[in-house]
Amino acid sequence: MRTSDEKTSLKDLSRFRADIKTFFDKWKAASCIPGENVFPIEFLKALREVGALEALLSQDEGGLDLCRLPEGGLVLLTLLRRTGYVSLSLGRCLEGHVNVVRLVELYGTAEQRCAFALRLRGGILAGIWVTDGVPPVTIRQENGGYRLAGSKGFASGIRQVSLALITATTSQGHSIMLLVPTTEADRRRPGPGALMGMQASGTGAYDFTDVMISPDHILGSSGDYLRQPEFSAGAWRGSAVALGGMDRLIDLFRQELVERGRAENLHQLCRIGEALILQKTAAMWVEQAAKAAYSTRMSSEEVVATVNLARLAVERAALELITLVQRGLGLSAFVKGKAVELVMRDLMTYLRQPAPDETLTDAARWFVNHDWPEESL
Ligand SMILES: Cc1cc2nc3c(=O)[nH]c(=O)nc-3n(C[C@H](O)[C@H](O)[C@H](O)COP(=O)(O)OP(=O)(O)OC[C@H]3O[C@@H](n4cnc5c(N)ncnc54)[C@H](O)[C@@H]3O)c2cc1C
Known part of the structure; x- marks a missing residue:
C-alpha cells in the first residue's frame, strides 16, 4: 500500500512528465534545434524554467526525487532522451549534472546535501570531471586544508559549469571525490584537441594546480567514486x-x-x-x-x-x-x-x-x- 505522501508525489511526477512532454513537443515543433559550435544556453535556460533541474532533487529538498524513486527514474529517462533529441551536447552536460546530484545524495553529509541543494535551486549547472589531464589531479594536506595540483582533461561545459565533482589522488594513492568551484576563467584550457563532434558541449580542460580547499569539499570516503553498483x-x-x-x-x-x-x-x-x-x-x-x-x-x-x-x-x-x-x-x-x-x-x-x-x-x-x-x- 502506498502512503498518501507517496500518492501525492506520484501525482506531481505525472504532472511533471506531462509538462516536459509539452515543453519538448514545442521545441520540436518550432525546430529550435541548437547549432553546432555554440553551447545551447537558451535550451538550458528553458529546461531550468520548466523545473527540470530542480525536479532532480529529493522531495525533502523541494524536488521530485527523479534520482531516487523508481517512478522518478522513468521520468528522468524521458527527460534525458528528449534532451538528447534536441542536443546531444546538452544531454551530455545534463547527464553529468544528474550524476553529481546522485553522488551528493549518496555520499554527502547532511550539510553538504543541504548546501548543494541550495546552489542547485539557485540555478547552477554542476559537472562531473573525472577524466584526468596531464598531469592528473592530486591532493595533499597543507596547513589544515588541502592543495590540489594537475588538471582534468575532458571537462564538459567548461564555461557553464560552476561546481564540479572531481576525483583526486592522495599521496597514499587513494582516489577521493571533491566538490570544487570552477569559475576561474584563467584555469580553463582548450583540452586535448578539437573533437569531431559534440563541439557545443564546450568540452575542454581545467587546471586545478594550487587550488586550496577545506575538508568540507571532500565528498564521501576514499574509493566511494568506484563503489558498485x-x-x-x-x-x-x-x-x-x-x-x-x-x-x-x-x-x-x-x-x-x-x-x-x-x-x-x-x-x-x-x-x-x-x-x-x-x-x-x-x-x-x-x-x-x-x-x-x-x-x-x-x-x-x-x-x-x-x-x-x-x-x-x-x-x-x-x-x-x-x-x-x-x-x-x-x-x-x-x-x-x-x-x-x-x-x-x-x-x-x-x-x-x-x-x-x-x-x-x-x-x-x-x-x-x-x-x-x-x-x-
Ligand atoms: C564530448 C565528450 C565530453 C566528455 N565530457 C567529460 C566530462 O565532462 N567529464 C569526464 O570526466 N569525462 C568526459 N569525457 C570523457 C569520457 O567520459 C570518456 O572518458 C572518454 O570518452 C573515453 O573514451 P575512449 O574511447 O578514449 O575510452 P577508452 O577507455 O580509452 O577506450 C578506448 C579503447 O581502448 C580500450 N581500453 C581501455 N582501457 C584499456 C587498457 N587499459 N588496455 C588496453 N585497452 C584499453 C577500450 O576497450 C577501447 O577499445 C567526455 C568525452 C566526450 C567525447
Whole structure:
C-alpha cells in the first residue's frame, strides 16, 4: 500500500512528465534545434524554467526525487532522451549534472546535501570531471586544508559549469571525490584537441594546480567514486541521451526520404523498418537498464552486468543506425553542416565511453554462471 505522501508525489511526477512532454513537443515543433559550435544556453535556460533541474532533487529538498524513486527514474529517462533529441551536447552536460546530484545524495553529509541543494535551486549547472589531464589531479594536506595540483582533461561545459565533482589522488594513492568551484576563467584550457563532434558541449580542460580547499569539499570516503553498483549503473543515463540522438536521426532520415520522394522504394522501406527495430531495441535496453539501476531487489552484480550490456547494445544499435542512414541518404548525409550530418558526428563522438571491452567481458563473466535477473525486474 502506498502512503498518501507517496500518492501525492506520484501525482506531481505525472504532472511533471506531462509538462516536459509539452515543453519538448514545442521545441520540436518550432525546430529550435541548437547549432553546432555554440553551447545551447537558451535550451538550458528553458529546461531550468520548466523545473527540470530542480525536479532532480529529493522531495525533502523541494524536488521530485527523479534520482531516487523508481517512478522518478522513468521520468528522468524521458527527460534525458528528449534532451538528447534536441542536443546531444546538452544531454551530455545534463547527464553529468544528474550524476553529481546522485553522488551528493549518496555520499554527502547532511550539510553538504543541504548546501548543494541550495546552489542547485539557485540555478547552477554542476559537472562531473573525472577524466584526468596531464598531469592528473592530486591532493595533499597543507596547513589544515588541502592543495590540489594537475588538471582534468575532458571537462564538459567548461564555461557553464560552476561546481564540479572531481576525483583526486592522495599521496597514499587513494582516489577521493571533491566538490570544487570552477569559475576561474584563467584555469580553463582548450583540452586535448578539437573533437569531431559534440563541439557545443564546450568540452575542454581545467587546471586545478594550487587550488586550496577545506575538508568540507571532500565528498564521501576514499574509493566511494568506484563503489558498485553506482559506478557502472549510472551509465544508463548516458545511453538514454544517446537514444534521444537515435530518435532524432530516424526522424531526419524518414523526413529526407519523404522530401526526396524515395520513402516508398522497397529498399528504403527495408532500411526504415530496420532503423525502427534498432530504435525500439535500444529503447527496451535503456528502460531495462534504468529499472535495474533503481532496483532494490537485484544484487549489485546483476545491476552492473545488466547496465553494462545495455550500454553496449545501445552503442551497437546507434552505430548500425548511422550506417543505415548513410547508405539510405547517400552523399547527402555527408554534406557538412546539415542536421543529419551533425547529429551523426555528435552521436559517433558521444558513443565513445570508457573501457567498452572491459564492460562487455565483465558482464559476460557474470552471466557465465547466472541467468537473466528478469524476476527481479
Ligand atoms: C564530448 C565528450 C565530453 C566528455 N565530457 C567529460 C566530462 O565532462 N567529464 C569526464 O570526466 N569525462 C568526459 N569525457 C570523457 C569520457 O567520459 C570518456 O572518458 C572518454 O570518452 C573515453 O573514451 P575512449 O574511447 O578514449 O575510452 P577508452 O577507455 O580509452 O577506450 C578506448 C579503447 O581502448 C580500450 N581500453 C581501455 N582501457 C584499456 C587498457 N587499459 N588496455 C588496453 N585497452 C584499453 C577500450 O576497450 C577501447 O577499445 C567526455 C568525452 C566526450 C567525447
